[in-house]
Amino acid sequence: MELLEQADISMINTLALPSKARLLIDTYTVEELTEVSKKYSLLAEDILILGGGSNLVLPAFLDRIVIRYLGQSIRYQETDTGELLVSVDAGVVWDELVNKLVNKGLRGIENLSLIPGTVGAAPVQNIGAYGVELADVLESVEVFNIEKQITEILSKKQCEFSYRDSLFKQNPNKYFILNVCLKVSAKRDFSLSYGELQSLNRNSDLSVHQVREKVISLRQAKLPDPKKLPNTGSFFKNPVVTAEQAIKLKAKFPEIVAYPQAGGRVKLAAGWMIDQSGWKGVRSGNVGMHSKQALVLVNYAHATQIEVLSFAAKIQSSILEKFNVVLEIEPVVIKT
Ligand SMILES: Cc1cc2nc3c(=O)[nH]c(=O)nc-3n(C[C@H](O)[C@H](O)[C@H](O)COP(=O)(O)OP(=O)(O)OC[C@H]3O[C@@H](n4cnc5c(N)ncnc54)[C@H](O)[C@@H]3O)c2cc1C
Numbered sequence: 001m002e003l004l005e006q007a008d009i010s011m012i013n014t015l016a017l018p019s020k021a022r023l024l025i026d027t028y029t030v031e032e033l034t035e036v037s038k039k040y041s042l043l044a045e046d047i048l049i050l051g052g053g054s055n056l057v058l059p060a061f062l063d064r065i066v067i068r069y070l071g072q073s074i075r076y077q078e079t080d081t082g083e084l085l086v087s088v089d090a091g092v093v094w095d096e097l098v099n100k101l102v103n104k105g106l107r108g109i110e111n112l113s114l115i116p117g118t119v120g121a122a123p124v125q126n127i128g129a130y131g132v133e134l135a136d137v138l139e140s141v142e143v144f145n146i147e148k149q150i151t152e153i154l155s156k157k158q159c160e161f162s163y164r165d166s167l168f169k170q171n172p173n174k175y176f177i178l179n180v181c182l183k184v185s186a187k188r189d190f191s192l193s194y195g196e197l198q199s200l201n202r203n204s205d206l207s208v209h210q211v212r213e214k215v216i217s218l219r220q221a222k223l224p225d226p227k228k229l230p231n232t233g234s235f236f237k238n239p240v241v242t243a244e245q246a247i248k249l250k251a252k253f254p255e256i257v258a259y260p261q262a263g264g265r266v267k268l269a270a271g272w273m274i275d276q277s278g279w280k281g282v283r284s285g286n287v288g289m290h291s292k293q294a295l296v297l298v299n300y301a302h303a304t305q306i307e308v309l310s311f312a313a314k315i316q317s318s319i320l321e322k323f324n325v326v327l328e329i330e331p332v333v334i335k336t
Pocket residue numbers: 014048049050051052053054055056069090115116117118119120121122124125126127128129168172173175176177178223224225226231232233234332
């Protein structure tokens with residue numbers, strides 16, 4: 001276990017916002033986490049569970065105990081049906097896991113290649129990309145329940161997954177995710193319905209490596225590398241509206257990019273709306289919307305949380321005015 005008071009966590013958030021935490025504690029085992037929880041009588045509102053910091057908008061000073069769980073174990077278990085259950089500790093880097101499974105020829109999470117962050121954070125916003133979400137392969141999640149001070153196994157259903165949302169996102173810092181169990185297989189069908197992956201359908205000998213490589217090249221072509229231009233990926237969620245509202249919008253904006261969802265609702269491409277409202281590539285002070293990807297807010301230099309949120313608010317009100325659609329911020333905003 002490692003403890004650091006007044007810890008500078010500016011380097012542990014991909015938006016590179018300057019931030020200090022009252023106390024940073026790194027734990028490596030469940031026993032250490034339990035010990036910390038007892039010693040400090042942890043309450044959800046007094047802590048921040050930190051992964052890789054790729055989905056956070058941090059304040060200048062965090063008057064909380066910031067805790068990381070850095071367990072690294074990966075265990076495999078074959079099922080009766082020839083699939084594989086993979087139990088992965090929260091501290092494993094997500095893309096290292098994807099790479100490992102792809103190298104074993106295992107299918108299921110290749111479309112989620114190159115998403116930054118840790119395995120422990122993946123269920124929080126039910127990470128998704130190129131037509132696949134974590135929930136498609138997740139079996140269960142092992143958590144340390146901060147209030148009850150016990151470890152629990154939650155089934156997929158109990159995790160209440162939906163688009164970029166879950167029980168964990170709705171109850172911040174209440175459940176410390178320790179381990180995630182995924183079901184993958186060497187035979188599972190690829191998921192290639194997403195526009196830019198459709199061309200792979202023509203290849204009858206397609207390998208899981210090729211799908212991963214395609215996803216990586218698509219992402220590298222349009223997403224700025226946070227190490228060079230700090231960002232949190234998509235800054236806004238794609239709004240999901242009723243069928244009636246989508247019909248009205250289509251009549252007024254025939255080019256609007258919309259994807260029908262199960263249950264009759266319609267998901268709108270937030271990036272298209274931001275682009276149409278003239279915000280793509282616009283810079284205001286230290287922040288701006290990226291020139292190649294209208295959905296990505298970037299920190300050009302020395303931005304603060306206040307600057308980021310006031311720029312985001314201008315975009316939200318502009319979209320509300322033009323389209324009558326509410327844009328929600330996707331990363332987790334921590335105020336104090
Ligand atoms: C360039 C870029 C591209 C991205 N692309 C995508 C994408 O395609 N799809 C997508 O879905 N996301 C994407 N993201 C967002 C981000 O990578 C994911 O949300 C990722 O899962 C966050 O992981 P993290 O470890 O960095 O979490 P953090 O940012 O550290 O934390 C995020 C949230 O999870 C909580 N949390 C973290 N670890 C745990 C834990 N062990 N237990 C309980 N709660 C925890 C935190 O308290 C916080 O609320 C992108 C980000 C960037 C920078």
